[in-house]
Structure formats: structure tokens, C-alpha cells
Amino acid sequence: MSRLKQIGDWFEQRLQIAGVVREAVIHPVPRKSASWWYVFGSAALTIFILQVVTGILLALIYVPSAGEAWNSLQYLNHDVTLGWLLRAVHGWGSNFMVAVVLIHMCQVFLLGAYKFPRELTWIVGVFLLLLTLGMAFTGQIMRFDQDAYWGLGIGASITSRVPVIGGYLVHLLLGGPIIAGDTLSHFFALHVFIIPGLLIGFVSLHLLLVLKLGINEWPMPGRVVRRSTYLKEYSELTHKDGMPFVPDAVWKDMFFSAAIIVSVLACAAYFGPYGPSGTPDPTIVQTIPKPDFFFLWLYALLALLPPSMETPILLIAPVIVIGFLILLPFLSGEGEKSWRRRPIAVVALLLIAVSLGTFTKLATYSPWSPIMYGWSGDPVPVKYLNGRSPLERQGALVFQVKQCRNCHELGGSGGKRGPELDSVATTLTHDQLVRQVIQGGGNMPAYGKNLNPAEVTALVSFLETLHPPNQPPARDASQAAVAPPQNNPPAAGNR
Secondary structure (H helix, E strand, O other), X not given: OHHHHHHHHHHHHHHOOHHHHHHHHOOEEEHHHOOHHHOHXXXXXXXXXXXXXXXXXXXXXXXXXXXXXXXXXXXXXXXXXXXXXXXXXXXXXXXXXXXXXXXXXXXXXXXXXXXXXXXXXHHHHHHHHHHHHHHHHHHHHHOOOHHHHHHHHHHXXXXXXXXXXXXXXXXXXXXXXOXXXXXXXXXXXXXXXXXXXXXXXXXXXXXXXXXXXOOOOOOOOOOEEOOOOHHHHHHHHHHHHEEEHHHHHHHHHHHHHHHHHHHHHHHHHHHOOOOOOOOOOOOOOOOOOOOOHHHHHHHHHHHHOOHHHHHHHHHHHHHHHHHHHHHHHHHOOOEEOOHHHOHHHHHHHHHHHHHHHHHHHHOOOOOOOXXXXXXXXXXXXXXXXXXXXXXXXXXXXXXHHOOHHHOOEEOOEEOOOOOOOOOHHHOOOHHHHHXXXXXXXXXXXXXXXXXXXXXXXXXXXXXXXXXXOOOOOOOOHHHHHOOOOXXXXXXXXXX
């Protein structure tokens, strides 16, 4: 013991942190706040530490490349001792972390802990929730299976709709205009370095604010928050009816955190890891790319919304919700904290919970949006083949083999995912058709890596024939404007 004390004294003489640690450990908390309602923050921190540890171990084997990511996960699942369990713990830990952080936010809202002087604590918590969701989404992409590929395509489609900067954001996320070799490297950097680094910073700030401002007291009806008197009243409460966090209050946090870890391990051992499912293939569109549990409500929302409403809802609603959450402590920074005297807050929370639960349930049987009715086995109608050149007929064969009619309607039959193609040549020029086929865009995946140049040329040649008989195909007016003048013969009078 004396040797350990000497070592401890040696470090303390140089670091001088014993006072800071002691202050953090024994900081007083209101006695009634040491309840089971206040254990979710500690549980979220515990799961985050678990995610960091398991993530580091996974990163030692995982290969963040489009060609090897799927194989490295298969190697973890089948060849590394307990590799499958490590993946399962990390995956289920992600689920639990999202759930616990969300419950913690609801608890803080319900108990009025966002009010003065904890406005900044709440705002940091909002960003922690967004970063947690970002970790969950990028983690799903790391599997890089069929669901991950199409989920990434949908995410890129949503991002591309952002006005002005949408294209730049897509290039930043994907490493280019399409899902290619750099895409997984970008998401690996986000998932392993950028978002965890931001999480560590925000968690540290969040803990500092909790230590400096104290844990929110148990809200009592009639105990009103006033900026002019609250700090004095809270100080008197902690001195009169407070107790040190360690050892009096910490045991509930430790017990609940341990129960959460045991639950994560139990789910991991019983259910196993997530995927990976089939290797990503953009030519297979007859798929149902279900996201992970915490994004199922968004899947159902996209499936049930009319296509014309998707962009406004996806772009406007998140801005309004996030803006409201950030402004909430400034709009309602004083007054009652007790949920018994805040019926609007209770009703709003119940409405949100019921809505998310309903959409999550609907996602179990909602069709993929937009609905796809087509089937590539149906032949291209004969009227689109009569009088066509060999190159154009070869393009019709590519159109058939690559299952384009699963997404696009032609001749009154086909999919509803993309626009109908009976008159596509009147809206897109040759160059635009080539770019759309190779790079994709909107809800359409990029086929640049799945079609060779000859197939692209043939397919575009066939698409250029799809226009009404009395209407010419689209042409690039700028090319006509810069075309060199014809060498006309001189007039007779100038000879």
C-alpha cells in the first residue's frame, strides 16, 4: 500500500488533478434526484465507452474498401474466434445507445431540466442525439451489403435535394457523384474518426456542464423557476437536502449501467450480428432495403408519402424540429418544471412517441417507396423494336437484361420508381442520357461500373428512339449556337 501511495503521490505532484477528481466525485446532488429517473445519462456514457472499445477491436480487422469490406465481415463472422460476438455486441450496442439517448432526452424534456440555467446543457444534448443517429447510419453503411448500398443511395438522394449545396454535400459524402471506391473510405472516416471525435468533445462538455450546474432537482408542483432566484434556491437545496454523488447516489447509476451491458451481451449472444446480407449490386432493384430499427419510421414515412411531398417533408421538417429543440430553453426557460402542470409537454411527448411507434410498425409491411410493379421478364413491346437499327435493338436488349423496366414504365407497363420512358428522348439530350445512365441521380443508382462503354452506347441509342412520332428528340441548343458556319458559295454579283 505504501508503494502504491508513493506512485500515486508521484503522479499527483506532476498532474495535480486529485482536487478536480475529488470535486467531481463528491459533488452534491439533491436527495430526491438520486432516483431511477436520473440513470439514463450514465447508461448512455457507459454504452458509448463500450462502442469505442468494440469499435477499436473491429477496426483492427475491418477493411474499409468496396472490394474487401464484405469479405472482411465474413471473415469476422466465421474465421475469427468470437468475431461474430464482437460484431454483435457493437451492433446491439448501437441500438441500445440510440434508445437510451432518446429516452434520456425525453426524460430531460418531461422533467423540465432544459430550463435555466441548463440551456446549454440541453443544446449540447440535442447535438449528441444527432451525432448518435449519425453514428448509427454510418455504422449501417460499414456493412456494405445490399441493404447498405441502397440505404446509402437513398441517403445520397435525400442529401442531393438540399438547395444550392446539395451537389457539394453528395460529393463530400460519396467522394464523387456516384457510389464508388472512395465512398466507403469517406464513411469509414466519418464513423471511426470524425463523429466519435465530436462525440467525445460534446460528451466532455456535457459532463462539465452537469458538474458545474448540478443535477436537476426533482420537479415539484408549485416550485417555479425564476432566473433571479433559482441559483440561490438550488444551492440552499443541495446544502439542506443534498448528498454526495459518490457513494450515496452512484450505486443506482452503476446498477442500471451494468443491467444495460448485460442486456447488450444477452441480445448479442442470442440474436447474433447484423448481416452482412448479399453483396451490393446496383443492377438488382427487386430488393427491399430495410434500414436498421431506429430508422424504420423514416422508411415508412417515405413509403406512404406522395412523391410530391417527399422533398418538402425531408428538407423542411428536420430544420423545424431541430430549430425548435435548440430554441426550446429560450422559449420556455422559466416557470413550472413538474410534468403534472405542463399538460402540453406531456401530450406533445405522447404524440411523438405514438407517431414514431406507429410508423415503425407500418414499416414492417410498407412497400419500398416508390412502389415497383415492373418485371424484367416482360419483353420490350414490339412497337419499340420495329424499324430500329441493329445498335438500337442491342440497346433494347441491354434495357431488358439490366431490368430497367423494374423501375421505369414503358408502353403502359413497368415500375413506378422512376419516370416513364415513352418520351424520355424529348426531355433529355444524348449527353444527358449518357450522364444519367453512368452517374445516376435522384432515386436512380449509377450504372457506370455495371455497363461497359459499348452497352452504354447501345442503351442510349435505344433511349433516343423513345419519343412520339410527330415530335423530334431533344437537342443541345448550345451546340447548335456554336456550330461553325457553312461554306456557302459566293453570290453571282461577287464573282
